[in-house]
Every structure is written in C-alpha cells, then in structure tokens.
Amino acid sequence: MREVARKYELLYIHPGNLPSDDVEKVDEILNGTLERMAGELLHREDWGVRTLAYPVKKHADGRYILVRFSCLPECLAEIERRFKINEAVIKFLTVRLPDDFIQVEVLNIPVDGEGLGELRDGEMAESSDDLDEDLNDDAEDDNPGDE
Structure with missing residues (x-):
C-alpha cells in the first residue's frame, strides 16, 4: 500500500x-x-x-x-x-492538519478605531436605556401593593 x-x-x-x-x-x-x-x-x-x-x-x-x-x-x-x-x-x-485543510490569507487592512468606538458606544447607550426602561416596567408590575 x-x-x-x-x-x-x-x-x-x-x-x-x-x-x-x-x-x-x-x-x-x-x-x-x-x-x-x-x-x-x-x-x-x-x-x-x-x-x-x-x-x-x-x-x-x-x-x-x-x-x-x-x-x-x-x-x-x-x-x-x-x-x-x-x-x-x-x-x-x-x-x-486535516486532509481538507485550506490555507486562508489574512488581509492586513487598517481600521480607524475612533469611528468604530463611537458607533459601539452609541449602540451600547441605546441598548442600556432600553434595558433600564424594561427593568422599570417589570419592577412596577411586580409591586401589586402600589396600585
């Protein structure tokens, strides 16, 4: 063989x-x-x-x-x-390596970190505001004595 x-x-x-x-x-x-x-x-x-x-x-x-x-x-x-x-x-x-291993080329593309950071911070702020509102709504529903 x-x-x-x-x-x-x-x-x-x-x-x-x-x-x-x-x-x-x-x-x-x-x-x-x-x-x-x-x-x-x-x-x-x-x-x-x-x-x-x-x-x-x-x-x-x-x-x-x-x-x-x-x-x-x-x-x-x-x-x-x-x-x-x-x-x-x-x-x-x-x-x-596995028989079906394929070499992948990595592209070194420069990324402007400031724009991404602002976008991520903005998304985080919006999502955390929504989360706070949802938590407040749930807290009001859980307190039946306040009605």
Whole structure:
C-alpha cells in the first residue's frame, strides 16, 4: 500500500538571542529535508521574539517560527530527529492538519478605531436605556401593593 503525503503544522522556538545566520541554517535544514524527501513547504511565518511563559533550556525568551508543509511520515520523522539534536531549536510541536485543510490569507487592512468606538458606544447607550426602561416596567408590575 502506498503512503500518502499529509499536511503538518510545525511550531518551533529558537533562543531569543540567536543570530539570524543560525535561524537561516535551521530553515535550510527544514527546506533541505523537505526537498530531499519529496515534501513541500506550504507556508512560513516568523512570529518574532516573545517572552516564554517559563524558562526553556535556561532561555527566558524565544523566536517563534510557524511552518506548514506536506510530506510523507518518514520525512516528518527525519525533520523531528534533526530538530531534537539541533541546539538552535529549544522546543517544537508538530500537529497533523486535516486532509481538507485550506490555507486562508489574512488581509492586513487598517481600521480607524475612533469611528468604530463611537458607533459601539452609541449602540451600547441605546441598548442600556432600553434595558433600564424594561427593568422599570417589570419592577412596577411586580409591586401589586402600589396600585
């Protein structure tokens, strides 16, 4: 039976102070393994340096990299093996994506926050006035002794 290439999402963390040359070397390892073993890189996203929730291998911050790719299970095993022995990768997590997964492009459209805030505040004021009136009407109905 022939194996089918699956889609995976891999999030890995470099030490926050790692030089960009070393970051590129890890990218070359990933890309080289995918090319050699008939895999395909679908998406790469650098989330930048963030503070870790707890120290990982004595590092307080790390650079997060998210990649999506398709490959055979043997290729994934080789990528994970190489990440385990590479000191430039302090932590990683791989998740298999559903077969019907579709990559969605995110549009970075600037939004004017002032106009939206005014609209939301206006809507909230109107709805809270209506709510106060409804509560007052209910309170009057509940007090039969006042009639």
